[in-house]
Amino acid sequence: xxxxxxxxxFDGFAYGMLLFLLSVGLSVTLGMMNFVNLAHCSFAMxxxxxxxxxxxxxxxxxxATLPMAFVAAALVSIVLERTLYRRLYRxxxxxQCLLTIxxxxxxxxxxxxxxxxxxxxxxxxDWLQGSAHVAGMSFASYRMFLIVVGLAVTALLILFxxxxxxxxxxxxxxxxxxxxRGLGIDVDRxxxxxxxxxxxxxxxxxxxxxxxxxxxxxxALAYLVYVLIVVAVGGLGSxxxxxxxxxxxxxxxxxxxxxxxxxxxxxxxxxxxxLLMWRPQGLFGKR
Amino acid sequence: MENASxxxxxxxxxxxxxxxxxxxxLLPFVVTPSYLSLASQIAITALFALSLDLIxxxxxxxxxxxxxxxxxxxxxxxxxxxxYWAEPLTGLVLAAVLSGLVGYALSHxxxxxxxxxxxxxxxxxxxxxxxxxxxxxxxxxxxxxxxGFKVPAVLGFKFDMFGRAAYAYSLVVLFLCFLVARxxxxxxxxxxxxxIRENATRMPAIGAPSRxxxxxxxxIAAVLAGIAGxxxxxxxxxxxxxxLSFGRSADVLVILILGGAGRxxxxxxxxxxxxVARDQFSGANPQYWYFWIGLLLVAVVMxxxxxxxxxxxxxxxxxx
Numbered sequence: 001x002x003x004x005x006x007x008x009x010f011d012g013f014a015y016g017m018l019l020f021l022l023s024v025g026l027s028v029t030l031g032m033m034n035f036v037n038l039a040h041c042s043f044a045m046x047x048x049x050x051x052x053x054x055x056x057x058x059x060x061x062x063x064a065t066l067p068m069a070f071v072a073a074a075l076v077s078i079v080l081e082r083t084l085y086r087r088l089y090r091x092x093x094x095x096q097c098l099l100t101i102x103x104x105x106x107x108x109x110x111x112x113x114x115x116x117x118x119x120x121x122x123x124x125x126d127w128l129q130g131s132a133h134v135a136g137m138s139f140a141s142y143r144m145f146l147i148v149v150g151l152a153v154t155a156l157l158i159l160f161x162x163x164x165x166x167x168x169x170x171x172x173x174x175x176x177x178x179x180x181r182g183l184g185i186d187v188d189r190x191x192x193x194x195x196x197x198x199x200x201x202x203x204x205x206x207x208x209x210x211x212x213x214x215x216x217x218x219x220a221l222a223y224l225v226y227v228l229i230v231v232a233v234g235g236l237g238s239x240x241x242x243x244x245x246x247x248x249x250x251x252x253x254x255x256x257x258x259x260x261x262x263x264x265x266x267x268x269x270x271x272x273x274x275l276l277m278w279r280p281q282g283l284f285g286k287r
Numbered sequence: 288m289e290n291a292s293x294x295x296x297x298x299x300x301x302x303x304x305x306x307x308x309x310x311x312x313l314l315p316f317v318v319t320p321s322y323l324s325l326a327s328q329i330a331i332t333a334l335f336a337l338s339l340d341l342i343x344x345x346x347x348x349x350x351x352x353x354x355x356x357x358x359x360x361x362x363x364x365x366x367x368x369x370x371y372w373a374e375p376l377t378g379l380v381l382a383a384v385l386s387g388l389v390g391y392a393l394s395h396x397x398x399x400x401x402x403x404x405x406x407x408x409x410x411x412x413x414x415x416x417x418x419x420x421x422x423x424x425x426x427x428x429x430x431x432x433x434x435g436f437k438v439p440a441v442l443g444f445k446f447d448m449f450g451r452a453a454y455a456y457s458l459v460v461l462f463l464c465f466l467v468a469r470x471x472x473x474x475x476x477x478x479x480x481x482x483i484r485e486n487a488t489r490m491p492a493i494g495a496p497s498r499x500x501x502x503x504x505x506x507i508a509a510v511l512a513g514i515a516g517x518x519x520x521x522x523x524x525x526x527x528x529x530x531l532s533f534g535r536s537a538d539v540l541v542i543l544i545l546g547g548a549g550r551x552x553x554x555x556x557x558x559x560x561x562x563v564a565r566d567q568f569s570g571a572n573p574q575y576w577y578f579w580i581g582l583l584l585v586a587v588v589m590x591x592x593x594x595x596x597x598x599x600x601x602x603x604x605x606x607x
Contacts (some may be wrong), residue, residue: 036403084585091588093402098544099588101537105581113575135513225414225533232407266418273411277396278403 007138008254016142016250018212020243021205022223023230024157025198027242030231032174033191035085036093038100041227042107042220047203047209049075049111055122062124066207073203074196081195086188104220111217114239119214128211142211149208153201154243161239170194226253229272235282245283265278298473308552312458316451322566324450324522330457331518331561334464336543336554338511341468343540344549345477345577346504347398347484351536353512353535355371355393358420358531360513360591361384362427365526369436375521376441379460382517383510394502401487417531432527438520446522453522460518464511465551471507472551480504481549543582545587547594554595 026040047069054060054068078101088096128145131138161167172180173190181187206219226249234245249268256267275283317324334358342348360382367378393412400408420427427433439445444452471477480494490497520526529535538561546557561580569576591598 030403084589087589093406094343094544095588095592097349097406098541098584101541102581102584102588105577105584107580107581109575109578113578225410228407228410232403262422263418266415266422268415269411269418273408273415276400276404276408276411280400 004258008258009251010139011143012251012254013247014140014146014150014250015212015254016247017146018205018209019230019250020246021153021208021225022202023227023234023246024239024242025195025201026227027231027234028174028194029198029239031235033089033194033240035089036096036100037085038097038224038228039080039103039107039220040100040198041206041222041224042104043073043077043199044202044206044209044223045053045107045111045215045219046076046206047200048206048215048219049115050203050216051207051210052115052120052122060127062122069203069207070200071203073206074200077199078192078196081192082151085195086191089191104224108217108220113216119216120210121214122210124211146208146212147154153204154239157201158239166193181188226268229268231271231282233275235284238282238284240284241282241284297468309462312462315454319451320451323454325562325566327450327457328519329523329558330454330461331515331522332539332542332562333555333558334457334461334518335512335515335539336546336558337461337465337468337551338508338515339539339543340548340551340554341471341508341511342504343543344553345472345484346480347487348409348502348505349406350397350409351533351540352409352411353508353539354531354533354535355413355416355518356390356509356512357388357519357535358416359389359528360516361520361526361530362420362433362516363513364517364520365433365436366426368438368520368524369433373436373438375438375456375517377591378521379517380437382513382520386505386513386516387510390513391437391502391506393509394505397505398491398498398501400463410536413531413533413536417528417533420531421528428526429526430527430528434525437524438522441521443464446524450522457518458520460514464514465555468511469551476500476503541584544594545583547596547598549597550594553594553596557594560595 022041022044026037029035029037050072051065051069053060054065084099087100124142129140131140132144137268169185170190170193172183173185173187174194177187205254230242230245230249234241249271252271253268256263260267315323339350339353342350363382364375364378365386367381397405399408421429441452441456444455446452479490479500482490482495483497483500487497516530519530542557542561543554544557545561546555547553564579565576568579587594593600
């Protein structure tokens with residue numbers, strides 16, 4: 001019982017790290033820039049397929065493809081931000097919802113066209129396979145890798161946003177656009193950069209998730225719900241909140257699958273509805 | 288007072304175009320008799336979109352889980368036909384009552400929230416019901432859906448393979464529900480809903496209880512959606528889990544926006560275009576069909592913010 005509990009906690013934590021990577025960008029763009037970007041998981045899919053292509057077609061090693069997944073997703077988000085999103089920054093929630101759902105549909109169909117609808121998988125290096133045994137419990141290496149990457153990215157992100165000059169500009173621009181403009185900060189560029197960063201992190205999450213959940217074109221829709229739950233529960237625009245919510249969601253999802261398999265996804269939806277009714281602004285929401 | 292009643296009288300009067308439109312809905316019987324089952328699907332979808340229009344277009348409640356009520360209605364009608372009797376009209380009434388009750392219960396929660404929390408909650412309730420129906424496979428048949436029953440006829444008209452009775456049945460119910468919705472929209476209550484949509488804090492100040500009105504509208508919309516679901520069950524004699532799915536909620540939203548929300552006819556026009564286009568283009572590979580829907584959505588949001596009907600209306604005004 002105890003060892004299974006530790007196993008669930010460990011797996012859930014690793015899964016939570018994955019969800020955090022996938023959702024932190026959305027938390028920022030939705031919470032701070034007020035843009036409902038339902039196509040966020042499409043960015044993750046861009047990263048996932050970039051890794052897949054580089055590994056299977058060009059024979060790159062797994063680790064080398066990860067930065068490329070980040071770059072590919074960031075580039076796509078910059079293009080979309082410049083051409084479509086920026087024109088809707090002041091539009092209603094509903095319009096933004098619809099535009100981005102449209103983009104999701106397009107991306108799902110486009111990837112189905114190029115990569116078929118079959119579930120794809122990759123082969124990670126040997127040192128990431130297998131598992132380590134400690135005190136009678138086994139910890140999968142890949143999940144440990146996920147936790148390390150997740151924690152490292154979180155630390156880097158917070159350091160970057162809190163300690164650097166550019167991070168300060170970004171925070172100023174998203175906190176109060178007009179004031180930031182008045183101080184001579186290039187808000188347009190800050191927004192573009194924020195979008196690219198969020199999209200890139202999603203791309204990284206997408207690449208890392210192939211080994212865990214596989215990759216097929218419906219990824220953009222299937223994980224959208226999870227990502228929205230993390231963002232809504234964690235509280236808009238709060239990186240710490242997203243982190244906590246992702247971990248809670250990851251662990252409760254794993255626990256649900258392990259202890260109550262007959263409930264299916266019922267449990268996490270129940271957790272989400274309950275938390276939202278209790279605190280509509282999210283656990284760590286400010287507004 | 289005089290002016291107000293005059294306003295309502297003018298609004299309620301039928302425009303000649305409306306009469307032409309409803310006469311045109313009879314055309315499939317003569318012009319395209321081989322597409323009658325598609326026509327009845329369109330009528331059902333149109334009713335579903337109309338019900339969403341009441342809360343989204345008029346009351347301003349964005350819902351990503353409207354399929355919940357469609358599914359409740361569909362399963363109610365299906366279970367009744369399977370275990371008790373196959374007479375459809377009573378099934379229709381029971382489905383309306385049950386989905387209305389579910390809608391009334393949920394409305395108490397839904398009207399308290401706005402913006403993202405509202406979208407997420409409606410989506411959450413939809414997903415919860417979907418999962419519940421999936422898990423309770425003893426009752427609902429789970430992922431296989433509810434099968435093994437047959438609704439033979441309505442009022443003595445047999446549901447045949449040509450779908451003549453099915454279309455007539457769906458069309459009549461759609462028209463009756465449309466009359467109800469039209470009456471509601473042009474009543475003082477409908478006007479109050481629009482006021483709440485525009486400014487939810489100002490309406491209580493002039494004596495209109497926002498939340499009570501929204502609850503009422505939400506319940507009415509749930510009833511209409513439940514009727515649409517029951518219609519689908521009766522005309523196809525099966526209920527699939529898909530009636531409760533997120534995909535159906537998203538589809539109906541797309542349909543309504545495509546046609547133009549808050550215009551009463553928007554959902555119907557959207558349903559016609561969407562369903563006919565899907566029938567023509569989806570063919571063997573339904574996943575590519577979504578490419579075009581996506582493109583259409585992007586185009587509508589960027590260039591036609593009020594949907595197709597809104598675009599036509601703007602053109603019409605410009606030409607005058």
